Amino acid sequence: MLKTRIIPCLDVKNGRTVKGVNFVGLRDAGDPVALAKAYDEQGADELCFLDITASVEGRGAMIDVIERTADQCFMPLTVGGGVRSADDMVAMLGAGADKVAINTAAVDNPDILRSCARKVGRQAVVMALDVKRRGDQWEVFTHGGRTPTGKDAIAFARRAVELGAGEILLTSMDRDGTKEGFDIPLLRAVRDVVTVPIIASGGAGNARHLAEAVTExxxxxVLAASIFHFGECTLAEARAALAEAGASVRPFSAIGSAAGEAR
Amino acid sequence: MSQIALIDYGSGNVRSMSRALAAAADSLGGTTLITLTDDPDVIRKADRIVLPGVGHFADCASGLRGRPGVVEAMSDAVRKRGAPFLGVCVGMQLLADVGREDGDTEGLGWIPGSVEPLAPDDPQLPIPHMGWNELSIDHEHEVFSGLGASPNVYFTHSYVFSPESAADVAASFSYGGNFAAAVARDNVVGTQFHPEKSQAVGIRLLANFLSWSP
Structure with a gap:
């Protein structure tokens, strides 16, 4: 049975992790590669790096982060931030990413999703949607949530998948950082119109919220940043909560360092 | 010293595969040289061959055929000399006679069968099949041994290899039906999942491949 994935997300700026990170026993909390290793050892199912600089300098630093992480962590990596073309995707994948999230460029010009899917396969193309509630609908935002587009999120999600997105990273801007739980009606509304996997993002405050995103x-x-970074919820607790709610999770015993469990 | 040719044809996360093979080789001791190459002479002489592949069947097939002499050299090493071969994801699918992603494209034809759209019984199941799923080992095989009970491995794909003979299916996964997770015939193995992204289980599988004497 396919397992529900638990995905810690690291915001990276010029090659360093931003947003506070407070891992016990981790000396350099700002190094995304050290954090990636720590999450790898705790049994994360996938990691997400978001480049929040999205500048040329930031891009070079990001490639370096991906390469150094992929050299040490044999786990799936999703990378996003400032991706404008299929060629940008190829560069990220070449560095060791498995999937690349695209936002502004694809909202401005959805046809780019077609060329990306053709170039790298739709399984590597993640449509990152940042959305805000407008009554009983949701509006798509771009440029890291700064620019309203007037586009309806549900209709856009459907179109993105038709064109080539293989996954939707769905972030509720209303809930992001609030720790009030995910926007369940939003998740359901997108689930109703797309057949690709959906990653829930924005609002995780505890392990129960993660379970709700899956069961309801x-x-x-499920993707979360601060609750994992600050140790408010460990990956083991997240797994336990999901399992208790009836979701299928990868058993902890099957996870270990490369030198560990496989022996 | 053992020489591994990792085929470079502009497709796939060769860096991840190269590092994972190196980690697997380290776990075994001894000296293993992993060469990322499209040089027919290097491929022809290699002790083992790994064919990665990510993305689109037709793109990968044309990329491979676009490197002069590579398919012929792989065939000499694997089919004539018996060098162990591992194909991963689209690199595994290319073993088929034909792929049906956006029209028919000829594969290597080393394991009879075709690559078809993944069609689970339950239409609610998302496509691509993406994430960690359990392997069920159908035939005992050195490369797929010692992985623990119901090992979880990482998949990401929308198409599956459907071999003509069930005897060629080494392991399967369940997703609204049973599908080929791995194929094996003689000195050739292929995995639909990504061992290079499957943490400890994947490294163990790669180490098995590196020490396999078919």
Missing amino acids: GLADA
């Missing part, structure tokens, strides 16, 4: 929101994966 029907998400295929």
